[in-house]
Amino acid sequence: MTGTRDMTLLFATLFGFWVLLNGSLAGDVLLVGLIAAFLITLLFRNSLAVVSELRMTPRALIAAVGYVLFFARELVKSNLNLAGIVLSPALPLNPGIVKVRTRLKSRMGRLLLANSITLTPGTLTVDIDGEWLYIHWVTVDSADIEAATAAIVSGFEDYLEVMYG
Amino acid sequence: MESLLAFIGGVLLVAGAAFLLLGGLGLVRMPDVFNRIQAGTKATTLGTLLSLAGIACLQPAWALKLALIGLFILFTNPLSSHVLARAAHRGGAEKSPLTGVDRLADDRRGDQA
Numbered sequence: 001m002t003g004t005r006d007m008t009l010l011f012a013t014l015f016g017f018w019v020l021l022n023g024s025l026a027g028d029v030l031l032v033g034l035i036a037a038f039l040i041t042l043l044f045r046n047s048l049a050v051v052s053e054l055r056m057t058p059r060a061l062i063a064a065v066g067y068v069l070f071f072a073r074e075l076v077k078s079n080l081n082l083a084g085i086v087l088s089p090a091l092p093l094n095p096g097i098v099k100v101r102t103r104l105k106s107r108m109g110r111l112l113l114a115n116s117i118t119l120t121p122g123t124l125t126v127d128i129d130g131e132w133l134y135i136h137w138v139t140v141d142s143a144d145i146e147a148a149t150a151a152i153v154s155g156f157e158d159y160l161e162v163m164y165g
Numbered sequence: 166m167e168s169l170l171a172f173i174g175g176v177l178l179v180a181g182a183a184f185l186l187l188g189g190l191g192l193v194r195m196p197d198v199f200n201r202i203q204a205g206t207k208a209t210t211l212g213t214l215l216s217l218a219g220i221a222c223l224q225p226a227w228a229l230k231l232a233l234i235g236l237f238i239l240f241t242n243p244l245s246s247h248v249l250a251r252a253a254h255r256g257g258a259e260k261s262p263l264t265g266v267d268r269l270a271d272d273r274r275g276d277q278a
Contacts, residue, residue, distance in 0.1 A: 078211075079208060082187065091196075094265060097264075119210055119242075122203065124202055126199070126251055134268060138200060
């Protein structure tokens with residue numbers, strides 16, 4: 001994680017963001033950006049890297065595209081589902097916190113999985129303990145670990161496993 | 166061409182605003198903190214993304230900047246919800262009486278015993 005290559009990549013990403021957000025190539029803007037990007041790189045060199053931990057294989061890149069499409073579909077579904085619940089006079093809820101297990105090993109994979117779960121229909125990641133995730137579910141279909149894992153985790157896991165392992 | 170883009174932008178902005186409104190309604194109607202976080206997170210994420218896409222159609226020159234903001238929201242929004250939910254659970258926030266299972270509380274008690 002602390003390799004020169006990763007740090008260079010982090011620095012380049014930060015500086016790229018700075019230039020894009022500023023939309024200016026004036027000397028003083030670039031100088032401030034260089035200093036800020038350098039300091040952040042030093043301070044956060046051990047943190048997660050979305051890009052550099054991605055496996056750069058064709059299969060992983062295809063999976064990344066599939067993941068984004070699947071995620072977009074789930075995000076829209078989740079909002080329509082929520083709209084249905086909120087607009088219904090009876091407020092059909094059956095909330096609970098279920099436990100699911102992930103087979104993802106990498107930190108980045110688990111982070112993206114937890115984030116994705118939070119944005120998909122009726123589920124919210126409350127806590128993570130190693131391979132176990134605790135999920136708040138607006139309409140609990142099954143409190144069984146296996147069934148809940150199949151319903152909540154498996155869809156994303158198939159993509160993330162190829163991308164990050 | 167320009168008026169078509171403006172039309173699409175307008176539609177996206179209205180759709181975004183509609184989802185944000187539903188999110189607000191969810192905050193009022195949901196019975197406890199966890200369900201409220203659920204309503205808040207999903208609606209604000211999609212609502213904001215649609216609004217950003219709408220602005221991008223109206224001001225194509227800003228598209229790249231807006232895309233970066235959207236990416237930032239996609240990463241930070243669920244994270245903050247996750248932290249709030251975790252803190253609420255640890256702090257013993259009241260759960261709706263509708264709540265069935267709570268495996269997290271079960272496991273916590275198991276650790277203490």
